[in-house]
Amino acid sequence: MDNEIKGQLDEAIFGLNSKDYRFPIRHSTAGACGIDVRKLHSESGVLNYDPGFLSTASCQSKITYVDGENGLLLYRGYPIEQLAEKSSFSEVAYLLLHGELPKPEEFRSFSDIITHHTMVNEQLSAFFRGFRRDAHPMAVLCGVVGALSAFYPDAIHIHDPQERMNSCHRLLAKLPTIAAMAYKYSVGQPFVYPDNSLSYVGNFLRMTFSIPAEPYIVDPLVESALNKIFILHADHEQNASTSTVRLAGSSGANPYACIAAGIACLWGPAHGGANEATLAMLKEIGTPKNIPHFIERAKNRDDPFRLMGFGHRVYKNYDPRARVLAKTAAAIIERTGADDPIFETARELEQIARNDSYFIERQLYPNVDFYSGLILSAIGFPTSMFTALFALARTAGWIAQWNEMITDPEQKIGRPRQIYTGTTQRDYVDLDQR
Numbered sequence: 001m002d003n004e005i006k007g008q009l010d011e012a013i014f015g016l017n018s019k020d021y022r023f024p025i026r027h028s029t030a031g032a033c034g035i036d037v038r039k040l041h042s043e044s045g046v047l048n049y050d051p052g053f054l055s056t057a058s059c060q061s062k063i064t065y066v067d068g069e070n071g072l073l074l075y076r077g078y079p080i081e082q083l084a085e086k087s088s089f090s091e092v093a094y095l096l097l098h099g100e101l102p103k104p105e106e107f108r109s110f111s112d113i114i115t116h117h118t119m120v121n122e123q124l125s126a127f128f129r130g131f132r133r134d135a136h137p138m139a140v141l142c143g144v145v146g147a148l149s150a151f152y153p154d155a156i157h158i159h160d161p162q163e164r165m166n167s168c169h170r171l172l173a174k175l176p177t178i179a180a181m182a183y184k185y186s187v188g189q190p191f192v193y194p195d196n197s198l199s200y201v202g203n204f205l206r207m208t209f210s211i212p213a214e215p216y217i218v219d220p221l222v223e224s225a226l227n228k229i230f231i232l233h234a235d236h237e238q239n240a241s242t243s244t245v246r247l248a249g250s251s252g253a254n255p256y257a258c259i260a261a262g263i264a265c266l267w268g269p270a271h272g273g274a275n276e277a278t279l280a281m282l283k284e285i286g287t288p289k290n291i292p293h294f295i296e297r298a299k300n301r302d303d304p305f306r307l308m309g310f311g312h313r314v315y316k317n318y319d320p321r322a323r324v325l326a327k328t329a330a331a332i333i334e335r336t337g338a339d340d341p342i343f344e345t346a347r348e349l350e351q352i353a354r355n356d357s358y359f360i361e362r363q364l365y366p367n368v369d370f371y372s373g374l375i376l377s378a379i380g381f382p383t384s385m386f387t388a389l390f391a392l393a394r395t396a397g398w399i400a401q402w403n404e405m406i407t408d409p410e411q412k413i414g415r416p417r418q419i420y421t422g423t424t425q426r427d428y429v430d431l432d433q434r
């Protein structure tokens, strides 16, 4: 529907049982407009049915825009390619939260606040002791981030703008510290405190990889690659985990609990867990000669195997994030000299899949998770940490979306309806009568 026609639309007419129902149109500044069906059930008695929300807008938002047909991703109107090239993750976090790129003084103040909230309460370290050393870092993040609710009871005052900003700043500042602690705990090394003289990403790298016995110098190329990965993962409209944060937040829950809910949803292999699943798949494939067998498995509807890191609900041409990361992956692999055969297998797999009619017809291209895992692996992160890094980055988007929802005058508690297909009413039968 071109903009001309879209612009002329002001209502949709829906006919049911020879009666017309009229619903107003909600216009967009880009992408699809929407039919406001909030009164559909009260006026017509029927519901719209849309499991997976393929054609349902859950909200209006000004934060991120994705054009799946043209491979476009904008954060507050800025193309992701420009931000990945020119910006920093903490500047992008400011942009997502406040809607504009910060002026120098605004950025200095924001960076100073975030830097001075990176430490966690020393009591929080005790939470890690309850986990086995081989606990998945996402299980640790769910538990520890949710536990932050107990340390900041004032966060429940979500309609106080300053309290909301305090929560947003704390979450942005502490996720790297907690993610690094989860990694250190898994390898039996001591936790490393933040170093306020480092950048946001440099500080995270040092908390993760430095050991007390040796000096640690942040590698600028690694810092730049991780900065790009965090920027590209920062937000993505109303994806499953962001929708989870919004739904949890719509009940007025403590924001730390809402972000913990988002972390839980992101963990799924069809969503944020895909980067870890992609590496596991590449290791299962092993050498390029095995690729055809796995391609055939991916095409077989009776086989649950899918090519992890391929396909996307919205991007039906290519994922612009994948394009940026493909270049970054090549540079990092060359720099770190990572000689794991999976890098060769990944390159071969991408070429074969891109020329296979099954994937072309279904518009299945490498997505952001296909490359991010390769880069993180080359930097030295274990695959179990990949989704934790995705959660660290997506926290910037989650807090911006949560903050937007809380201030949305049309926001109500999320309470979907259902189409009931179970047994209709019947009477209880005593045990000796059955």
Ligand code: SDX
Pocket (backbone or CB within 6 Å): 233, 235, 236, 238, 239, 240, 269, 270, 271, 272, 274, 298, 299, 301, 305, 306, 307, 308, 309, 310, 311, 312, 313, 314, 362, 364, 367, 368, 369
């Ligand atoms: C993320 O929403 C977001 O924005 C998410 C994200 C973000 O930033 O928040 O972008 C991050 O989650 C990226 C996606 C990571 N997931 C994966 O890489 C897992 C592998 N991908 C698939 O699970 C799948 O592509 C989805 C879940 C990503 C999208 O699924 P859809 O849109 O519901 O598509 P579908 O499952 O209906 O598939 C359509 C067809 C089917 O075949 P047919 O029924 O037509 O025969 O394509 C096939 C599917 O079988 N298909 C695949 C496939 N993905 C889809 N076949 C083989 N391998 C795949 N990866």
